[in-house]
Every structure is written in structure tokens, then in C-alpha cells.
Amino acid sequence: xxxxxxxxxxxxxxxxxxxxxxxxxxxxxxxxxxxxxxxxxxxxxxxxxxxxxxxxxxxxxxxxxxxxxxxxxxxxxxxxxxxxxxxxxxxxxxxxxxxxxxxxxxxxxxxxxxxxxxxxxxxxxxxxxxxxxxxxxxxxxxxxxxxxxxxxxxxxxxxxxxxxxxxxxxxxxxxxxxxxxxxxxxxxxxxxxxxxxxxxxxxxxxxxxxxxxxxxxxxxxxxxxxxxxxxxxxxxxxxxxxxxxxxxxxxxxxxxxxxxxxxxxxxxxxxxxxxxxxxxxxxxxxxxxxxxxxxxxxxxxxxxxxxxxxxxxxxxxxxxxxxxxxxxxxxxxxxxxxxxxxxxxxxxxxxxxxxxxxxxxxxxxxxxxxxxxxxxxxxxxxxxxxxxxxxxxxxxxxxxxxxxxxxxxxxxxxxxxxxxxxxxxxxxxxxxxxxxxxxxxxxxxxxxxxxxxxxxxxxxxxxxxxxxxxxxxxx
Amino acid sequence: xxxxxxxxxxxxxxxxxxxxxxxxxxxxxxxxxxxxxxxxxxxxxxxxxxxxxxxxxxxxxxxxxxxxxxxxxxxxxxxxxxxxxxxxxxxxxxxxxxxxxxxxxxxxxxxxxxxxxxxxxxxxxxxxxxxxxxxxxxxxxxxxxxxxxxxxxxxxxxxxxxxxxxxxxxxxxxxxxxxxxxxxxxxxxxxxxxxxxxxxxxxxxxxxxxxxxxxxxxxxxxxxxxxxxxxxxxxxxxxxxxxxxxxxxxxxxxxxxxxxxxxxxxxxxxxxxxxxxxxxxxxxxxxxxxxxxxxxxxxxxxxxxxxxxxxxxxxxxxxxxxxxxxxxxxxxxxxxxxxxxxxxxxxxxxxxxxxxxxxxxxxxxxxxxxxxxxxxxxxxxxxxxxxxxxxxxxxxxxxxxxxxxxxxxxxxxxxxxxxxxxxxxxxxxxxxxxxxxxxxxxxxxxxxxxxxxxxxxxxxxxxxxxxxxxxxxxx
Numbered sequence: 001x002x003x004x005x006x007x008x009x010x011x012x013x014x015x016x017x018x019x020x021x022x023x024x025x026x027x028x029x030x031x032x033x034x035x036x037x038x039x040x041x042x043x044x045x046x047x048x049x050x051x052x053x054x055x056x057x058x059x060x061x062x063x064x065x066x067x068x069x070x071x072x073x074x075x076x077x078x079x080x081x082x083x084x085x086x087x088x089x090x091x092x093x094x095x096x097x098x099x100x101x102x103x104x105x106x107x108x109x110x111x112x113x114x115x116x117x118x119x120x121x122x123x124x125x126x127x128x129x130x131x132x133x134x135x136x137x138x139x140x141x142x143x144x145x146x147x148x149x150x151x152x153x154x155x156x157x158x159x160x161x162x163x164x165x166x167x168x169x170x171x172x173x174x175x176x177x178x179x180x181x182x183x184x185x186x187x188x189x190x191x192x193x194x195x196x197x198x199x200x201x202x203x204x205x206x207x208x209x210x211x212x213x214x215x216x217x218x219x220x221x222x223x224x225x226x227x228x229x230x231x232x233x234x235x236x237x238x239x240x241x242x243x244x245x246x247x248x249x250x251x252x253x254x255x256x257x258x259x260x261x262x263x264x265x266x267x268x269x270x271x272x273x274x275x276x277x278x279x280x281x282x283x284x285x286x287x288x289x290x291x292x293x294x295x296x297x298x299x300x301x302x303x304x305x306x307x308x309x310x311x312x313x314x315x316x317x318x319x320x321x322x323x324x325x326x327x328x329x330x331x332x333x334x335x336x337x338x339x340x341x342x343x344x345x346x347x348x349x350x351x352x353x354x355x356x357x358x359x360x361x362x363x364x365x366x367x368x369x370x371x372x373x374x375x376x377x378x379x380x381x382x383x384x385x386x387x388x389x390x391x392x393x394x395x396x397x398x399x400x401x402x403x404x405x406x407x408x409x410x411x412x413x414x415x416x417x418x419x420x421x422x423x424x425x426x427x428x429x430x431x432x433x434x435x436x437x438x439x440x441x442x443x444x445x446x447x448x449x450x451x452x453x454x455x456x457x458x459x460x461x462x463x464x465x466x467x468x469x470x471x472x473x474x475x
Numbered sequence: 476x477x478x479x480x481x482x483x484x485x486x487x488x489x490x491x492x493x494x495x496x497x498x499x500x501x502x503x504x505x506x507x508x509x510x511x512x513x514x515x516x517x518x519x520x521x522x523x524x525x526x527x528x529x530x531x532x533x534x535x536x537x538x539x540x541x542x543x544x545x546x547x548x549x550x551x552x553x554x555x556x557x558x559x560x561x562x563x564x565x566x567x568x569x570x571x572x573x574x575x576x577x578x579x580x581x582x583x584x585x586x587x588x589x590x591x592x593x594x595x596x597x598x599x600x601x602x603x604x605x606x607x608x609x610x611x612x613x614x615x616x617x618x619x620x621x622x623x624x625x626x627x628x629x630x631x632x633x634x635x636x637x638x639x640x641x642x643x644x645x646x647x648x649x650x651x652x653x654x655x656x657x658x659x660x661x662x663x664x665x666x667x668x669x670x671x672x673x674x675x676x677x678x679x680x681x682x683x684x685x686x687x688x689x690x691x692x693x694x695x696x697x698x699x700x701x702x703x704x705x706x707x708x709x710x711x712x713x714x715x716x717x718x719x720x721x722x723x724x725x726x727x728x729x730x731x732x733x734x735x736x737x738x739x740x741x742x743x744x745x746x747x748x749x750x751x752x753x754x755x756x757x758x759x760x761x762x763x764x765x766x767x768x769x770x771x772x773x774x775x776x777x778x779x780x781x782x783x784x785x786x787x788x789x790x791x792x793x794x795x796x797x798x799x800x801x802x803x804x805x806x807x808x809x810x811x812x813x814x815x816x817x818x819x820x821x822x823x824x825x826x827x828x829x830x831x832x833x834x835x836x837x838x839x840x841x842x843x844x845x846x847x848x849x850x851x852x853x854x855x856x857x858x859x860x861x862x863x864x865x866x867x868x869x870x871x872x873x874x875x876x877x878x879x880x881x882x883x884x885x886x887x888x889x890x891x892x893x894x895x896x897x898x899x900x901x902x903x904x905x906x907x908x909x910x911x912x913x914x915x916x917x918x919x920x921x922x923x924x925x926x927x928x929x930x931x932x933x934x935x936x937x938x939x940x941x942x943x944x945x946x947x948x949x950x
Contacts, residue, residue, distance in 0.1 A: 079877030394923030402554030
């Protein structure tokens with residue numbers, strides 16, 4: 001059979017089955033944007049021909065990574081709010097106040113480039129003005145599962161004294177909610193299905209029960225998932241207890257949110273009992289190892305979630321906290337932080353991390369019929385990784401096969417040579433084919449400098465830890 | 476004044492003073508292997524001329540990293556012993572038994588390449604047959620501070636039941652000790668001072684008190700440091716208690732080892748009180764964040780050591796555990812693991828990590844007069860980092876300067892473009908100038924495959940967790 005592309009002679013991790021689906025000396029046949037076959041090089045070369053082949057000897061072929069939770073709209077603030085208390089209020093807020101949607105989009109593009117160059121092929125982006133950011137994904141050719149970040153909170157919330165109940169403004173809520181519906185209308189299943197849209201309620205503390213119920217209603221009507229921060233920080237629990245007299249998980253359960261439609265992000269403050277309840281409800285969990293570790297000094301109960309039978313995956317969150325958006329980084333952090341939390345080196349092995357960055361992420365996001373593993377009929381989203389980089393040395397397949405441990409604990413992202421998304425080679429030999437990377441960077445850098453200049457007075461007024469570090473020559 | 480090289484128009488982190496010594500738009504003038512001047516681009520261009528200049532606009536110039544603790548001799552086993560119990564006995568040992576010194580040296584070279592390509596310029600290598608490994612450093616042109624790993628333990632120690640006292644063989648001890656002295660004789664201050672040698676007692680549990688005393692004697696005689704694992708694992712404490720009726724730190728203190736000559740590696744099992752005693756004694760500490768986190772699921776008391784006024788630094792340890800040897804990785808892990816341990820995002824800030832990979836490491840290793848910062852009179856060891864990589868986006872210098880946070884939390888190592896060691900450009904545009912990288916990798920890969928084949932029966936007999944994972948298709 002004639003196909004459009006054959007990638008041949010590779011080590012393959014299909015991520016099918018319960019492990020990693022290793023195939024030594026294998027090939028993948030692609031027709032249009034669909035995987036036609038995955039198998040031994042011998043079988044594929046017998047059954048398929050193509051004018052377009054990629055020799056992947058000494059390379060690894062695997063599904064592209066799925067970054068389940070990323071806010072690319074604030075990437076432009078990478079590194080400005082580090083190692084400090086009041087990260088949001090004193091670190092980010094003085095900058096955020098001055099960010100225009102156009103600048104946010106420019107920063108987002110660099111963030112997408114960063115992820116793409118580290119093997120991410122599907123971005124579950126969750127931010128404001130996703131209608132503008134969606135155009136970045138359209139241009140660069142990456143797969144995206146988008147959600148508008150919706151809340152009812154006025155823009156000047158940063159000035160509210162800590163501990164006071166957030167004021168809700170229904171008109172803000174309606175505007176943002178409508179944006180999420182419009183986003184769905186415009187982009188869901190657009191670009192040959194490469195872009196899809198789900199719902200993005202910011203968190204149970206960030207809007208009235210009425211608006212949450214609207215989300216619930218539309219979730220059912222559109223048959224789609226709700227991407228929502230849940231039990232993220234004591235601040236949220238405090239708000240929910242003050243408002244409803246109970247904790248977040250109880251509140252969500254009583255209102256019918258704990259089910260397979262919910263994608264619960266963080267669960268930082270969930271007790272083991274609450275974690276178990278969420279896991280058993282069928283809701284998915286997104287664990288952001290780097291961001292929660294660095295911003296909060298915490299390890300969320302993801303290990304307990306998995307032990308309770310839940311489906312969980314990894315997300316890189318946002319650049320100003322984490323502060324990189326690289327699934328290699330997340331896989332490493334997830335493994336080591338949970339080993340240390342449980343005082344056990346066997347906990348959270350490399351395979352667990354790898355699955356949570358691929359097939360398990362597809363399950364949580366509801367796209368495992370399309371991506372997350374290499375199998376006949378799935379979308380042709382895959383990456384080719386150079387195994388001849390020192391970070392992969394040595395490559396052994398028998399009796400011990402060390403490719404997966406080295407992928408998770410040693411590789412860093414630059415080993416990814418080629419990315420194929422929806423059957424299209426979007427990156428080849430580390431060069432993005434669809435946009436001008438240097439121009440995107442230069443444009444975003446200019447925007448960042450302009451915001452920093454306009455924010456100066458607010459930054460000085462904030463008297464943050466990081467400002468003091470700069471003044472003392474510590475940065 | 477005429478100099479041999481000027482690197483100009485860079486952002487510079489000199490790492491002088493108590494912070495990072497930031498110089499915006501600066502230059503470095505190099506004469507021979509020595510830094511002649513560091514300062515503003517304007518001052519340097521006024522005072523110095525050279526036929527050889529490097530334009531480092533939009534780049535960062537800083538001292539090369541110092542990896543304070545690395546065992547390159549076992550890099551050939553990267554990834555073969557992951558996520559398991561009995562890491563040493565069931566994971567490494569079945570392979571180690573079959574390793575020849577020549578194969579160890581081949582693997583070591585790839586490990587050095589890996590570090591070099593991630594900005595390490597000084598390797599404090601600590602392994603057996605360092606006389607052979609030293610030749611790798613000679614060839615590749617990196618700076619090395621070498622120690623022979625000396626113990627009195629027979630090679631078949633892997634077969635000893637857990638909990639039994641190690642048998643000491645004085646003839647083994649003398650052979651290895653003599654190797655350390657010969658190494659000193661042959662290589663100390665060789666290659667224009669690029670190679671230096673210190674003493675390497677394996678650990679207090681690994682040899683008789685008599686041999687430890689010999690080390691002490693020679694340490695004073697040669698006026699050099701003792702690079703030693705201390706309080707590493709409950710196994711060591713158990714051995715020392717059984718043999719001497721006291722814990723490791725008490726034992727070392729009573730025998731006069733707690734002083735500025737001691738470089739204590741790991742301190743995994745040290746109590747806070749013991750940690751404080753070591754810190755106050757003037758001994759240095761090496762913290763191996765990745766290796767101890769991944770192999771043991773632990774975070775050693777390095778934060779307490781620093782709080783007690785001690786001088787501590789970072790090391791990448793060995794590839795089969797960590798399993799990469801990249802100081803970017805260590806800086807990240809050190810910061811996030813300690814934030815999580817102390818439940819405080821302000822703990823272990825980016826500057827702390829960065830200093831511990833540069834100037835503090837130089838202090839611990841006793842080479843801060845030569846390297847670790849950029850200052851007139853120091854050796855010309857520095858790296859040039861591309862700030863136009865997405866991982867560094869955006870570069871802001873005012874009012875918040877985000878270069879250091881992005882260097883520590885976002886950069887991964889591939890951003891290092893050029894490495895200058897002892898005034899020589901050893902890597903240029905990521906190409907190592909001194910050896911054939913691809914040939915070194917191919918040779919080492921061949922050796923690794925040969926060992927894996929020869930070790931097969933021992934690996935199968937070990938019935939390790941990782942072997943079972945391979946059998947079940949999980950790897």
C-alpha cells in the first residue's frame with residue numbers, strides 16, 4: 001500500500017498497552033494525518049511504500065508530549081517572580097496590570113516554540129483571550145485543546161486585602177463565559193480537528209455558584225470537559241469555607257461536579273480522603289510538579305490519586321512560576337519529588353512519568369482516541385529523538401532496557417530533532433518549519449521590555465522580595 | 476594593553492561578592508590562561524586590544540560550572556538501575572563485576588563530554604583507576620580535581636549479606652592508597668595546573684582506622700583536602716556503630732577529621748545537630764540533589780548546613796543513579812527539593828543554587844583562588860550562553876532582573892555555546908574542538924554493549940525490580 005510517509009528503523013515507544021509498547025527496529029507508516037501502521041521495520045517495508053521516508057536508525061520515535069495544563073498568555077513574565085512570598089500579588093500583579101492582549105499573544109508564541117522544541121505536540125492552553133492565542137496554534141501548526149479562563153473577578157483583585165471574600169461581578173463573568181462559548185463555536189474541531197475547545201472555569205472560588213452551574217449545563221450540552229483549578233492553595237479553601245461553610249471538594253461533590261467531566265488541576269490542598277473521592281469519581285487530575293514545587297514548596301497528592309485508581313497527567317503550568325514549559329522537566333520533577341515525599345526510590349518510576357506526559361494525559365483530556373500513543377487510526381503526532389546524544393548514552397536493549405529511564409531522568413528536550421503534528425513535519429532538525437522563530441522571539445522581547453518600562457512604578461511600589469534581591473546585587 | 480582574547484558586549488555574571496556580580500554590557504580580557512580584566516565594555520575596549528575577539532551581544536558570560544562530585548568511571552551504566560530497591564547490589568553490581576578499566580575510561584569520556592556540553596569546566600572526579608581517567612581530561616582539555624577512590628573492600632563485597640561487617644583487606648587498601656599517592660605525584664599541577672589531585676578515602680566505613688589515619692597524615696603532609704563520603708545512608712551508620720560503638724560524625728570528630736581539610740559528601744544520615752557540628756568545623760559539604768533524591772528518595776540536610784554557616788556546593792554524582800551529569804539539572808533539583816522539604820518557596824533561591832555550582836564549589840574544593848568567579852588573576856575558565864533561546868525569554872534587566880532565575884529554573888544546558896578552559900576555546904558553537912565526539916560515543920557504546928552481553932547471566936540471576944519491569948514491557 002502506498003502511504004505519504006514512512007519513518008523507519010527506529011526504536012519505538014508506542015505507549016500502547018500498560019507499559020511503553022517498545023518495538024525494536026520498527027517503522028511507522030503515515031497516510032495524510034493518520035497513522036496507517038506501526039510495527040517491525042520488516043513488516044512495514046513489506047506492506048507499505050512511500051516516496052517520502054525518514055531513516056530513524058539510532059533514533060527514538062514516540063508520541064509527542066501532551067502538556068495538559070499551560071497558560072501561555074503569561075509566558076512573557078518568565079522569571080520575574082521567583083523565590084518569593086506573595087508570588088501573585090507582589091510578583092506577577094505589578095506586571096500583569098500593564099499587559100495588553102496583543103503582548104500576551106506575542107509571549108504565548110515564544111512559549112509554544114519552547115514547548116514544541118522540547119517535544120510537546122499538544123498544548124492544553126488555558127488562559128484569557130484564547131481567541132487571539134488560538135491564532136498562534138493555527139500558524140505554528142501545533143495541536144491544541146483550548147479553554148478560556150473564566151471568572152467573575154474584577155481586574156483590580158490584586159489590591160484586595162488577603163482573606164477578604166472576592167467580589168463577583170456577573171457582567172465580567174458573562175463576558176468571559178461568552179468568550180468560552182464563542183471560542184468553542186469558532187475553533188472547536190477547526191484546522192482539520194487540530195484545534196479543539198473545552199470549558200475553562202477558573203476555580204470554584206472564582207465565580208458564583210450560578211455561573212458554575214452554567215458551566216455544568218454547557219458541559220453536558222456540548223458533551224465536553226471542564227478544565228478547572230480545584231483545591232489550589234489554602235486561599236481557595238478559605239474562600240469556599242467562608243462562602244459556603246464547607247471545603248472545596250465537598251462543595252463540588254454536593255453540586256454534582258465530581259464526575260468524568262471534571263479535569264481537576266493541582267488539588268494541592270486536598271486531603272487524602274478528598275483526593276480518593278475525586279479519583280474514584282472518574283474525574284481526571286493534572287499535576288504541575290514544577291510550578292507547585294517552586295511557587296508553593298509543595299507536592300500535591302498525585303501519588304495518592306494514582307494509588308486510588310485515578311487517571312492523572314502532567315502539566316507545565318506557567319512560565320513565571322515554573323518557569324519553563326518542557327515536559328522533560330515535568331517528568332523529572334514529578335518522579336523525584338514523589339520519591340522524596342514518600343521516601344521511596346521505587347515510587348513514581350520513569351514509566352509512570354512518561355505515561356502521564358503522553359497516553360494518560362490524552363485520557364484525562366478526553367482525546368485518547370486521537371493522540372497519546374502510536375496506533376493505527378490515531379492522528380500522526382510523533383517526535384523523533386536523537387539517541388546519539390551523550391544524555392542517552394549508552395543505549396541498551398537487553399537484558400536491561402535503559403531507554404525510558406534515560407529519557408525521563410537524563411534527556412532534557414534538545415534531543416528532540418523532528419516533530420510531526422497531524423501528519424505535517426512542523427520541526428525538522430530542530431528548525432521550526434512553519435514560522436520564523438527568531439522574528440517571533442525578537443518581537444516578544446520588545447513587548448516584554450515595553451511592559452517592564454510601563455510597569456516600573458508598580459514594581460517599585462510592590463517592594464517585593466525579588467526587587468530587594470535585585471537591589472542588593474543578588475540577581 | 477595587548478591581550479590574547481576579548482569577549483565583549485556581554486551580560487556578565489562574575490560571581491564575585493556576595494551575590495552574582497552582574498555587569499550589564501561588559502567585557503572580559505584574557506591573557507594566556509589568565510583573566511586580565513573584567514569590566515564594562517567601554518572600559519575594556521579603552522584599555523585592551525586583541526586580534527581575537529568574540530562578540531557576545533545577547534549572550535551571557537559567566538564562570539564555567541564546577542561539578543564537585545562526579546564518578547565518571549561508571550557513566551557507562553547510565554539508566555540500568557532505576558526506580559528500584561537494592562540499587563547497588565541488584566542494579567549496578569551485576570554489571571560492575573564485568574567492567575574493565577579500559578571500558579570505564581571510554582564511558583568516562585562520554586560523561587565528560589556531557590558535562591562539558593552543559594557548561595561544566597571543572598570536574599572533581601572521584602573514582603577508581605583515576606590514572607587512566609586523568610588522560611581523558613588531558614585530551615579533552617577540561618579542568619579536573621581528581622581523587623582516587625580508596626577503600627579496603629574486596630571486589631566481591633556485593634555478595635556479602637546486608638548488615639554484616641565489611642571485611643577489610645589491608646593489601647587492597649595499600650594498593651589503592653598508593654594509586655592515590657602516585658596520581659598526586661604524576662598529575663598534581665600538571666597540564667599547566669589544569670589537573671590537580673586530592674585524596675579520596677571512600678568513606679569512614681570503607682577502611683580501617685589505620686588507613687584513615689594514613690590519609691589524615693598525608694592530607695597534612697601534602698596540605699590537601701580529603702574528598703570523602705560521610706554519613707551516606709543508614710548502611711554506613713550501621714557499620715560504624717557496629718565497629719566503633721558510635722555514629723559516623725562522632726567517630727570522625729574524635730579522630731580529628733572534622734576540619735577544613737574535610738570535604739564531606741552527602742551527609743544523608745546526619746542529624747541536624749551533627750550537620751551543625753560539621754558546618755561549624757570548617758569542613759565543606761557536597762550536596763548531590765539528583766542522585767540522593769532518585770536513589771534514596773531523600774533530601775540531605777544541606778539547607779541546615781548552610782543555615783549553620785557552612786560552605787556547601789553541588790555535585791552530580793554518578794550517571795547510573797542521577798542519571799545525568801549536568802549542573803543545570805542539579806541547580807534546579809537543589810532549589811525545588813529544598814523548597815518542598817522546608818515548605819517554603821523562598822528557601823534555596825536561584826542565587827544560592829548558582830553560587831553552589833560556581834564560587835562556593837571552588838571554596839569547598841580549595842580552588843577559589845583560581846576559578847569559580849571571573850576576576851583579574853583567576854584562570855580563564857568561562858562559558859558563553861545564548862540568551863536568545865526561548866528558555867531565556869524574556870531577558871529583562873530593570874527593574875527586575877530575571878537572568879539568574881531563568882538560568883537556574885528554565886535553562887537546561889544546551890544554551891551553552893562556547894566553553895573556554897584555561898584560556899583555550901574547548902567548545903565553540905557546541906562543537907568540542909579537542910576530540911572527536913562522535914567517535915568517543917561510538918567507541919563507548921560498543922563497550923557498553925559488550926559488557927551488557929558479558930553480564931547477562933548475573934543480571935538474570937539478580938532478579939531485580941528493573942529486570943522485571945523490562946520483562947513486563949514496562950520499559
